[in-house]
Amino acid sequence: MNESKTTEETPTTTETPTSPLRSLTGAVISGGLGYAMYNLMITIATNFANKPIHSDNPVTLRISSLIRTAIVGMIGLGTTVFCVVALGLFALTIQLILEQKKQKEVDG
Structure with missing residues (x-):
């Protein structure tokens, strides 16, 4: 059994810097998905409320x-989850903007 030595190359990942625009975009996307899921939840709950279960079996009623x-x-x-993520990303946007203003004040 011949063991050949192979060198595994580790992929280098370049991290993109966090910017207010990127975090605000993420907040808008997450907020939009949260709003869409909220509308879906209200629609499903209303549909369930308008269509009661017709059964005399108590087990069926409990399971349904x-x-x-x-x-x-x-x-x-x-x-x-989507709404909390949107709030967190929006807070990050505000934090990044404030840090950029502080950096400009320090630099002159």
Whole structure:
């Protein structure tokens, strides 16, 4: 068994600097997705409320209620995540703008 020595090249990644425009763009995209998911959640919850379950079996009623609650809850969780990310990116935008102003004041 001949073991050949191969050199593995590690890919070099270049990190792009954080800028207010990039973080604001990310905040707008995330906020838009959060708003879209909010509208989806309201539509699904309204649809579930307008179409009650017709069954006499209590197990069926409990399981369907559980599934409906889980669906609306998961969409609500996704909505919350996107909105929190949008707020965080917007706060980062403000922080970067303030840091740039401070840097300009120090430089003269």
